[in-house]
Amino acid sequence: MSAVICLLSSPAALSQQGSDPAAGQQAFNNACRTCHIMREGDNRLGPNLHKVVGRKAGSLSGYNYSSAMKEADFVWDEAKLDRFIASPDEVVPGHKMKPYGGLASKEERTKIVAFLAQSQ
């Protein structure tokens, strides 16, 4: 029954701004989930994004990063993530997050970054 309620209420949820978790999940599913999931330890084509905010770039031991990502010397925060998903080449030149063209929509990026930040 709750699934039905959820379906019925989704148009309203979609029209709200970035803080809405359902909209964030949806945006993440559209743009990232082919290659990433949020579950700790579960790496797919890309590394899992569990607690990515506050994590050092390229630091999961079970994932085979590009040397560019491994050597990127910073910790992911909301601003870095926003720039990375807008234009990965500018943040980590030589990364292997491909094929991924960047996400031009500020609104979509804001929703996704809020969603990632919630997985703490």
Ligand code: HEC
């Ligand atoms: C086509 C597959 C693909 C898509 C789509 C994709 N990624 Fe990635 N992502 C990767 C791969 C592969 C890497 C590893 C990059 C490297 O090692 O250079 C990566 C790395 C990352 C990292 C660095 C993680 C770490 O541990 O340092 C973040 C953050 C990230 N992706 C976020 C996203 C987000 C957010 C989206 C959606 C907007 C997204 N990615 C879409 C494949 C993808």
